[in-house]
Amino acid sequence: RKEVEQDPGPFNVxxxxxxAFNCTYSNSASQSFFWYRQDxxxxxxxxxxxxxxxxxxxxxxxxxxxxxxxxSLLIRDSKLSDSxxxxxxxxxxxxxxxxxxxxxxxxxxx
Amino acid sequence: xxxxxxxxxxxxxxxxxxxILRCVPISNHLYFYWYRxxxxxxxxxxVSFYNNEISEKSxxxxxxxxxxxxxxxxxxxxxxxxxxxxxAMYFCASSQPRDRSENAYGYTFGSxxxxxxx
Numbered sequence: 001r002k003e004v005e006q007d008p009g010p011f012n013v014x015x016x017x018x019x020a021f022n023c024t025y026s027n028s029a030s031q032s033f034f035w036y037r038q039d040x041x042x043x044x045x046x047x048x049x050x051x052x053x054x055x056x057x058x059x060x061x062x063x064x065x066x067x068x069x070x071x072s073l074l075i076r077d078s079k080l081s082d083s084x085x086x087x088x089x090x091x092x093x094x095x096x097x098x099x100x101x102x103x104x105x106x107x108x109x110x
Numbered sequence: 111x112x113x114x115x116x117x118x119x120x121x122x123x124x125x126x127x128x129x130i131l132r133c134v135p136i137s138n139h140l141y142f143y144w145y146r147x148x149x150x151x152x153x154x155x156x157v158s159f160y161n162n163e164i165s166e167k168s169x170x171x172x173x174x175x176x177x178x179x180x181x182x183x184x185x186x187x188x189x190x191x192x193x194x195x196x197x198a199m200y201f202c203a204s205s206q207p208r209d210r211s212e213n214a215y216g217y218t219f220g221s222x223x224x225x226x227x228x
Contacts, residue, residue: 034216038153041199041224042221042222043201043219043220043221043222044153044201044219045219046216046217046218049216087152087153095166096141096143096158096160096165096166096205097155097158097166097168098143098145098153098155098217099155100152100153100154101152102151102152103152
């Protein structure tokens with residue numbers, strides 16, 4: 001089983017739609033979780049951290065389910081500018097190393 | 111907003127040559143990293159660096175790779191004898207130390223150096 005798994009997509013959605021991505025991780029000792037956004041041939045940029053209680057930042061909501069070892073990202077009211085690849089990132093206790101998923105590609109269509 | 115700066119943005123080199131990729135991390139960050147991303151693949155960890163020494167490295171980071179912090183601002187990745195399969199985007203990143211709170215840190219990545227080995 002891969003350490004961090006994501007559906008590669010692409011998810012093609014119309015503007016204004018709500019879209020959700022999931023990510024599963026294999027190591028139960030995983031400690032910190034993030035969603036990053038990556039535009040084509042650019043660096044990953046931190047979108048949001050994922051907290052145990054769930055957290056929201058504007059149109060973006062992240063959830064963590066430790067029992068089932070998955071995290072999710074919900075994007076409401078999709079904009080054309082949301083088109084990108086969304087990377088799930090996991091770290092484990094005692095290390096600063098990021099483990100990346102392969103990313104989920106989102107295309108928001110006009 | 112503080113940035114991680116990487117130079118050059120694109121490097122083309124012949125197989126077997128040595129390359130040095132340069133990075134200037136954010137000034138008050140203490141942890142530095144190199145990652146790489148082969149075209150179409152996921153971002154992969156190479157090495158982390160703290161307190162002037164390697165704190166962790168991956169299997170990819172073999173003897174042909176080395177890192178250095180030659181002065182108070184630069185952080186470099188050297189590839190001694192490049193291979194075709196070293197062609198990738200190389201990202202430098204830096205972060206604050208972890209504290210006791212959950213998710214207390216996140217990396218800031220540089221814009222990357224695209225290395226092409228021919």
